[in-house]
Amino acid sequence: MDGMNRRAFLQVTTGGAAAAVLPPLVALPTATGVPVLFDDRFPAARAHAEKLAGTEQSLQAMAGDATDLMQAFAAGRGPRRLIGVTAESVPFCLSELAPRDKRPRLTLRRLDQDLFAWHLVHTS
């Protein structure tokens, strides 16, 4: 297996939006008041999240089961946007849980073998 491929930065955009070239990590779209979630089971996640958040955004640890967050977001309760540094199953589940005709727009960037920086925005 090609180690370089598995560590390459990739960009994936789903939810119907056209693929866009992602800017450098620190300029991933943020919005005032939207915390940057990170999975504290991965030591590198916090470091990536701090770079992403810069001085403007707050960090929020998100460990283990994100079921409640996922259900709330998919149902349109809570924030309209989410930003995170986690394994890919988190943004995948957040996106998949929403009704098929109301999928949020997901922008995803692979940071390393396991972690992805992502930005989800409700479009409905």
Next chain:
Amino acid sequence: MTPLTLPPGLTEKDFNDALAEFRRIVGDQYVFTGDALSAYRDPYSIEDDSKFSTPAAVAPDTAEQVQAVVKVANQYGVPLWTISAGKNHGYGGAAPRMAGTVVLDLARMNRILEINVDSGYALLEPGVTYFDLYRYIQEKGLKLWLDVPDPGWGSVVGNALERGIGYTPYGDHFMMQCGMEVVLANGEVMRTGMGAMPKSNAWQLFKYGYGPYADGIFTQSNYGIVTKMGIWLMPEPPRYRPYMISFQREEDLEQVIDVLRPLKVNNIIQNAATLRSLLLVAGINATRSQYHSGPGPIPDSAAKKIMADQDIGMWNFYGALYGPPPLMDVLWGITRDAFASIPGARFFTPEERRHDNDVLKHRALTMRGVPRLTEYSFVNWVGGGGHIGFSPVSPINGKEAMQQYIMVRDRLAQYGFDYLSVFAIGWRELHHVIELIFDRRDPEEKRKAYEVFGIMVREAAEAGYGEYRTHISFMDQVAKTYSWNDHAQLKFQQTLKDALDPKGILSPGKQGIWPARYRQGG
């Protein structure tokens, strides 16, 4: 924009005319084309996506709309692939088996039609998810439990029709199904069992009705579209006590299964308990790269470190007790004594586990019917991971479980994949569900996953182990492994198909059953 793919024999004019009719039936906003169809892809496809592409999706809201859509589909010869929640991930998700099939999306049909607490059942439409039903029961304060698969985001009806499983005493979902309403390929609607008797109030109470038992032919099949289904719900027990038993050596599998069998057959183990491999448990909270960066399956040294870090065994049994405390104490005494015969066996309750994210704490929820998404984390074992399920069945027999395990472990290792699995203990059988995890952005990994999966299907069948369910990429191959008496079963299934759906519009190719018009080259 992706070019339009139509099924063989359908002209673009007929497709567009049918689409216009669909729009008239369900409304413009519920017929989907173009970019919206990204929601109907298999996110874990290990083949070229175009093989399973759809040109449109239509989402009806009522059984009457389904009937009308089916009649139009018949008129124009448009094949329809039925989904409910479309969360059949690992088996194809929402994607159709045959390119060009229009997806019939039943997610809008999400009404909970009835819940009867005294008799313990619900009557549901296919769009009701486990999360929906659980929330409803909690909000109403009903003393009923669900049985949920893991993850729990799918359709209650859809999962039962796929003969999926859960983890309470009601874990065999199709066994707990009772009565259905079906729209047939000619647009007629039928009710099965006692539902065929007008004014019957036993539709969700007595499974079999009168005459041939039809419900089974609508599971894992393409003979009709189920628009309502009854399911039995477990009364909330007086008490509940989950537990975990870990076993330290790989070779313990044989003895564990042989100890399990009489416990299960005699109903000492009350629920659909599971025996999970080291890495399936570990993968909920850790990733492969945290333990091993080289190619190939993880070495023994890494396995030992995982065992120490997470305090789990090479095999981990998750079970639960249900009932009044005196009953639970007796059952636990028998269970514990039986498993204590295995050297190194360790027994835990959730309170005794160190970490907040411990898998026993998660399983404690699923074994009491609380739907969660925690289990989905196992796909992160391989970064950017997707999964496809290989699911052979065997007796509850230690030698056979060991034979299956070694066969699969070694074949996966040959291709560089780790072994992650669960043995789900059924009434008389083991479902050995192996999760083949691969990096879904790596074409070479996908190619290897496809190749090794096909080899495992063949080798398992040669040893007499058939799959209970499979991915759309392998439905034809698996159907052909059930070949007793010159494929008598498949010929029977095709005969039924031709009789019930002569135009071949319902889910062509599902489970390897093709209508006559596509049979030679679908």
